[in-house]
Amino acid sequence: MDYKFEVAVIPVSDVDRAIHFYKTLGWRQDAEFADDEGYRLTQFTPPGSPASIIFGTGVTNAVPGSTxxxxxxxxxxxxxxxxxxxxxxxxxxxxxxxxxxxxxxxxxxxxxxxxxxxxxxxxxxxxxxxxxxxxxxxxxxxxxxxxx
Known part of the structure; x- marks a missing residue:
């Protein structure tokens, strides 16, 4: 059985600011989803990496910046x-x-x-x-x- 590390969830306070930052790094934005209830998820992958990060609104209860x-x-x-x-x-x-x-x-x-x-x-x-x-x-x- 393979166990492949795929994604880390990071806590952010401002999703749009984080999107801008990770785009500035040259990371690929893989996905962005939102619903009418305030849930928002964004996924980025660093160049050459098989693993990604996810951040957004309602995806973690961790304190922003605590990772x-x-x-x-x-x-x-x-x-x-x-x-x-x-x-x-x-x-x-x-x-x-x-x-x-x-x-x-x-x-x-x-x-x-x-x-x-x-x-x-x-x-x-x-x-x-x-x-x-x-x-x-x-x-x-x-x-x-x-x-x-």
């Missing part, structure tokens, strides 16, 4: 940062964790610059959407065994 640690995998964190900055997105500087493993929560244990020797899984940058939902870009150049 953190959503990870996007890129093969070049420097180029990804340049792309996001070029799109007008406020992003962190590139960093790695002092442990050399997965990053700590928030900004704890961040070390400026990419991981030594740009080791796969070691370099990051972060940004937030207008509500504060937190995204992390992680550079992966060589996958761990069993990963595709």
């Amino acid at each position: 953190e640690g959503l990870h996007l995998i890129v093969d070049d964190v420097v180029a990804a940062r340049e792309d996001l900055v070029g799109r007008g997105v406020e992003v962190s500087e590139i960093f790695h964790d002092k442990t050399g493993i997965f990053h700590h929560a928030g900004t704890d244990a961040r070390v400026d610059g990419p991981a030594p020797d740009r080791t796969s899984y070691g370099s990051y940058l972060s940004f937030s959407d207008p509500d504060g939902n937190g995204w992390v870009l992680q550079e992966v150049t060589t996958r761990l065994p069993g990963r595709v």
